Amino acid sequence: MQNTANDRMFLTMALKEAEGALAENTYPVGAVIVDEQNNVIARGRNRVHIAKDATAHAEIDAIRNAGQVILDAKVSGRMLTIYSSLEPCPMCTGAILFSHIRRAVWLKNDEEGFGGYRKIKNTMVFDRRFSRVVMEKEPFDDLKQQQEELMNKWAENPYNVVNLRKAGDE
Numbered sequence: 001m002q003n004t005a006n007d008r009m010f011l012t013m014a015l016k017e018a019e020g021a022l023a024e025n026t027y028p029v030g031a032v033i034v035d036e037q038n039n040v041i042a043r044g045r046n047r048v049h050i051a052k053d054a055t056a057h058a059e060i061d062a063i064r065n066a067g068q069v070i071l072d073a074k075v076s077g078r079m080l081t082i083y084s085s086l087e088p089c090p091m092c093t094g095a096i097l098f099s100h101i102r103r104a105v106w107l108k109n110d111e112e113g114f115g116g117y118r119k120i121k122n123t124m125v126f127d128r129r130f131s132r133v134v135m136e137k138e139p140f141d142d143l144k145q146q147q148e149e150l151m152n153k154w155a156e157n158p159y160n161v162v163n164l165r166k167a168g169d170e
């Protein structure tokens with residue numbers, strides 16, 4: 001069930017995780033997994049640089065942190081929601097489908113970057129899986145702006161690959 005106040009609260013929480021990722025010099029994306037009673041099951045944030053793990057995206061981190069709950073939800077059909085500060089990439093979209101998460105909400109579409117959820121959904125290749133997931137994109141303009149500000153700050157971060165390459169050229 002959609003509830004605007006709860007969505008706002010959990011997306012704000014995801015944004016806080018994104019801030020944490022940026023503070024750790026990694027691309028600012030955060031994610032939160034919530035159950036049908038609005039209990040926070042797990043939080044995650046992009047940890048690519050700090051973990052030296054190219055797969056340590058926010059959604060993957062949150063799904064890993066949710067552990068057994070995800071496996072139980074697959075069996076019992078529990079309604080888990082994942083909140084992300086940015087549209088999930090192809091890898092995280094796959095992980096969301098694998099995890100039988102039933103609702104995916106994100107703050108900002110990712111057109112320029114590696115956003116994959118809508119692109120893969122539009123192929124209809126995994127139509128049956130996607131049809132079980134409610135998609136909710138960019139519900140709050142002000143919070144979306146905060147995510148954009150974090151991404152702008154990331155552009156200046158020394159660990160940004162563009163800046164790493166530049167430093168390598170010097």
Ligand SMILES: [Zn+2]
Nearest residue numbers: 057089091092
């Ligand atoms: Zn991802």
